Structure formats: structure tokens, C-alpha cells
Amino acid sequence: MRGLGAAFARPFRRAWRATFGTRRSLSIVVTLTIVAFAVGFASNYWLPQRLGYTLLFGLCLAALWTWSSGQGVRVRMSRSRDRVQAGESIIERFEVINNSMIPKLWLEVAEESDLPGHTAQFVTSLSRSSHRNWRVQTTCHRRGVYNLGPITVRSSDPFDIFSRELRFGHRRGLVVYPRALELPRYSAPPANLPGEGRFRRRTHYVTPNASGIRDYEAGDSVNRIHWKSSLRTGSLKVKTFELDPASHLWVVLDLSSQDHVGSGDDATIETAVTVAASVVRLFINQSRSVGLMMFGERLDVIEPDRGSQHFGRILESLAVAQPIGSVPVASILYQQSRRWGRHTTVIVVTASTDPRWQGAIRTLTQRGVKVAVALLDLESWGGRAGAAGTAAELRALGVQVNVVRQGEYIPAVMVGQIPGGPLMSGPAASADPAGGTGNGAATSQPAAQMALEDVAEVSRPEAIDGSESVDEQAAVQ
Known part of the structure; x- marks a missing residue:
């Protein structure tokens, strides 16, 4: 019975909250109307009765006004x-x-x-x-x-x-x-290029390497038609292309909660994401295959590819990246190291000073993987110290290290290795060549070469390994 009574009273409570519970003016007018009618009928005096009728008429008029004001x-x-x-x-x-x-x-x-x-x-x-x-x-x-x-x-x-x-x-x-700044003086250590032959793979992009022909399919561009083979065979034939042998580049972003401090626009995660997006933009504009790996709520991996659409997919992942991960960057590097070989360059963006991930870097370099590190100095954000010692140990391993501190101009800090010279990074290279300084995350830079608003989600075609046999009907002339 108690449950039935509560169910019966629930609609009345909702109606009360929607009217008298939130409309103070309505409560006052209705109360005055009831009091006027009660006093008028009790005393049989005309003035309170007319006042009650007037208030009641006003309520009806106000309800009609409100209803009509929303029509059409x-x-x-x-x-x-x-x-x-x-x-x-x-x-x-x-x-x-x-x-x-x-x-x-x-x-x-x-x-x-x-x-x-x-x-x-x-x-x-x-x-x-x-x-x-x-x-x-x-x-x-x-x-x-x-x-x-x-x-x-x-x-x-x-x-x-x-x-x-x-x-x-x-x-x-x-x-x-996120902001993707121009890095005019940054370069990652080049990996060993694979040789010709088995490392080539087909691509849907037009490259200087025409590998064969195939039958024409609806939607193929006219400039891909191989006219000599089409005339010889009596049917339209389209050229196929292969990518140049090139190394892949991976950006590993550390999202471990214990390696980030701050909140809002001044948080370390904002600087880290800006650095990662800027690095990706640099190599995408150079037609390099770039991949992204980070571990927040789950492991997020975007396989290496090139082009503006791939750049858009990476930026969408970076747009929602938050430092909520529980897996340290050392574990990610150890567990995912099987993905990388001597034809890979890995760029790690982190603020960690844990010696364990330095051991992971050592393991990768021993396998021939080229590694670069963008190291955030947490001490400049009011966090723990130790970035200087970590940077020195990594440089002793031959790793390119760029130390990023709060308030520094990111394009001036992210400087590659000068041939025959030391690594330029940190305060020695933090001066803006144009004379300006400031937080790179808040610095206005020229727009990216990619039209980001035109980025559309398309399915990425599967890469065909160059070791597979290609059924070529005729040689491309």
C-alpha cells in the first residue's frame, strides 16, 4: 500500500515542482486568489469576491498570453x-x-x-x-x-x-x-632505410614508382590510365604505384597520471600534446609515415600512414588525450617494442624521470631503433626535479633529448642535432629567432598546410606487403 501511495503521489509532486515549486509569482497570485475568495464568501462582502475574480481572470489571461507567445x-x-x-x-x-x-x-x-x-x-x-x-x-x-x-x-x-x-x-x-606549431629547426635521428624490393608496398597515392597495371574500376582517376597498355589489350588499364622505401616514425605520448601536474591551459599535458601534434605535423608535411601511441583509459594506437586525412585522425585522438593512465611509459616501451625495428624512429614525449624507462630506451637503441625524447621539466611547473639528470643519462646513450620547460617557446626548444655539433636544447636554444618569447602552447603560428576543417573520416586501406607477388599484366612504359 505504501508503494502504491507513493506512485499515486509522484505525478502531483512533479506538477508542484513544475509550477508552484519554481514559480514564486504563480504561488503568490494563487494564494491571494484563494484568500480573497475565502474572505469574500465567509463575510459575504463584495470587494474580496471581485478581487478573487479579477485575480482568476488575470491568471487565465497570463496563461493564454504565454501559450500564444510560443505559437509559430x-x-x-x-x-x-x-x-x-x-x-x-x-x-x-x-x-x-x-x-x-x-x-x-x-x-x-x-x-x-x-x-x-x-x-x-x-x-x-x-x-x-x-x-x-x-x-x-x-x-x-x-x-x-x-x-x-x-x-x-x-x-x-x-x-x-x-x-x-x-x-x-x-x-x-x-x-x-590541439595547436600544431611549426618546428623549422627540428629533425629526428634518421633510421636505416630498407633496401629495394621486399620492403616496397602498394599505395593508393600517386608516387614516382609505378609498379604495374590493373583493370580500370569505377572511380579511378583518368590520369592513372595507362593508354599504351589499354590500346594493346583492348580494355582500360590503370597504373598501380608503390611507396618509396622509407622508415616509419612513431610518436609515443605519456599519459600516466603520475607524470603530469597542473590544470587548465598551464598543465603539462597541454604542452605535451602541443609538442606531439607539432612533431606529427612536421613529418606529415614531409610525406613521412607517422604513427601515434598513447595509453590513457586504454591503449590507443594509430598505425603509421601519411596524408592530411591521417593527420586529422591523429589530431582527433590528441584532442581528447587526458593524463588519466595508470601504465608508466616504461611498460609501454617494453610491451610494444616488438613493433619497432631498425627501420623505425621513435619519439617519446614524457615528463617521467623513472630510471626504468631509460632502460627501455637503452634496449631499443641496442636493437637499432633510433630514439628521440622530448622531456618536460616538471620542476618548472612546480613538480619534482630530476629532468636534468635524466636528460644527461639519455644523451650519454646517444639519444637526442629536447628539454621543454614551462613558458618556453616550443619551436625554439625543439631543435634537432647540428651536424658535427652538440644537441641544441634547453635554455641555450630557447631564444626565439624572431626575438619573441612565450609559451608555445599559446603562440599564434601560421596555419598548417593541411586544411583541418576539410578532414573527413575515411577507411584506411590495408597495406600490401611488397613480398607478395604482383600479378602484372604488362610492364608500365
Whole structure:
């Protein structure tokens, strides 16, 4: 019986919260109406009775006003793009339309959003059969995935006794990529290039290496048709291509929670992600095959590839990277070392000073893997010391080390090895060649060569190992 009574009372509690529980003006007017009627009928005096009727009529009029103010209202919204880089802006255009013959004297329009710094709220009034337009520009300062929408339109009577809310649209995602700065003086140690023959593999890109021909398929570009073979065989033939023998490059980002400090834009994770994105951008622009590996909630591995679409996939993973991992970078390097051989360069971005991962680096270098390290100095962020000793030990192993400290200009710190000279890194190389200094994560740089907003998700074709036999119908001339 108790459960049945609670179920019966639940709708009444909800109705109370939706009306009297949140509408103070409605509670006051209803209370005054009841008191006026009670006093009037008890005393048989006309004044309280007329006051009660007046208040009751006012309640009905306010309810009708609120209902009519939401009739015929429509909202349209368009956004310039759904993917931007940190520091860039998005532009939203709103159009509020009144399709009814009743003017709208008070409409509050607001867009729900969790994007920092985004405010899309305004109040308007509309005459009959009219519309109003707004333009909202928001600068995206912090990487991540955010939701914008839906749009809420609220209307009420002049005394705010009743209110009505209308929702338009749905939630739409916005991806803010991390900053990817230009690194004009950075270079990673080159790995041993594989020889010709068995290390070649087919690719869907056009390269100088035409390996054979195949039958034409719908969607093939006309410039890939091999006309001599087509005339000789009587059917259209398309050239196939192979990649140049080149080493793969891996970026390993440490997301262990014990190796990061700070919060907000000044956190070490923001600098680490900016460094990783900048390195990826550099080698993608050089048409190198770049992969990404990091361990947050789970192991996230993006196999090496090249091109703007692959760059977009890496940036999307870096946009949501957070230092919540429990696996130290040493364990990742030991467990995943089977992926890397003498034809691989590994760039580790970490703030760890644990001697165990230095042993993992030693193991990789003994196997012929070329290693470079971008080491964040936690002491400059108010954390533990030891980065200088770790950098010295790694350099003794022949590893290229770039020490990044808080507030330093990242492109000036990320400097490669000068032939015949020492490694330039740290304070000695932290001066901006243009004379400027500052936090690289907050420095405006020229836009990337990739059009990030045009990046689309496509399935990555499987690489065909060069050791497999290729059924060539004719030699490419």
C-alpha cells in the first residue's frame, strides 16, 4: 500500500515542482486568489469576491498570453565548421522566425553548450510574420570535444507568472584540435632505410614508382590510365604505384597520471600534446609515415600512414588525450617494442624521470631503433626535479633529448642535432629567432598546410606487403 501511495503521489509532486515549486509569482497570485475568495464568501462582502475574480481572470489571461507567445516560432542555426584548431574561431548564425499573425513581445533565445567562453544568449521581440538574425563568433581556446545545442526559446507573460520553453535542433559535436606549431629547426635521428624490393608496398597515392597495371574500376582517376597498355589489350588499364622505401616514425605520448601536474591551459599535458601534434605535423608535411601511441583509459594506437586525412585522425585522438593512465611509459616501451625495428624512429614525449624507462630506451637503441625524447621539466611547473639528470643519462646513450620547460617557446626548444655539433636544447636554444618569447602552447603560428576543417573520416586501406607477388599484366612504359 505504501508503494502504491507513493506512485499515486509522484505525478502531483512533479506538477508542484513544475509550477508552484519554481514559480514564486504563480504561488503568490494563487494564494491571494484563494484568500480573497475565502474572505469574500465567509463575510459575504463584495470587494474580496471581485478581487478573487479579477485575480482568476488575470491568471487565465497570463496563461493564454504565454501559450500564444510560443505559437509559430521557429529557429534555424548554421555553423561554419565542426572541426577547428585551438586558437581559431567558429561562427554561428541564428535565425528566429515568427510564422504566426500574433506578435511576440518577449522571447529569450539560448543555446546550450559546454564550450568554454561560448555565450549564445539574446532577447528579442518579433512582429507578425517576421524574422531576426544574429551572428555569434566564439574563439576556441582549449582542445577537446564539446557539444553545442539544442536551442531553447523561452517565453512568458509580462508578470512572469507562466513560462513556456521550446527546444529546436539537437546536440552537435565540435572537435577542437590541439595547436600544431611549426618546428623549422627540428629533425629526428634518421633510421636505416630498407633496401629495394621486399620492403616496397602498394599505395593508393600517386608516387614516382609505378609498379604495374590493373583493370580500370569505377572511380579511378583518368590520369592513372595507362593508354599504351589499354590500346594493346583492348580494355582500360590503370597504373598501380608503390611507396618509396622509407622508415616509419612513431610518436609515443605519456599519459600516466603520475607524470603530469597542473590544470587548465598551464598543465603539462597541454604542452605535451602541443609538442606531439607539432612533431606529427612536421613529418606529415614531409610525406613521412607517422604513427601515434598513447595509453590513457586504454591503449590507443594509430598505425603509421601519411596524408592530411591521417593527420586529422591523429589530431582527433590528441584532442581528447587526458593524463588519466595508470601504465608508466616504461611498460609501454617494453610491451610494444616488438613493433619497432631498425627501420623505425621513435619519439617519446614524457615528463617521467623513472630510471626504468631509460632502460627501455637503452634496449631499443641496442636493437637499432633510433630514439628521440622530448622531456618536460616538471620542476618548472612546480613538480619534482630530476629532468636534468635524466636528460644527461639519455644523451650519454646517444639519444637526442629536447628539454621543454614551462613558458618556453616550443619551436625554439625543439631543435634537432647540428651536424658535427652538440644537441641544441634547453635554455641555450630557447631564444626565439624572431626575438619573441612565450609559451608555445599559446603562440599564434601560421596555419598548417593541411586544411583541418576539410578532414573527413575515411577507411584506411590495408597495406600490401611488397613480398607478395604482383600479378602484372604488362610492364608500365
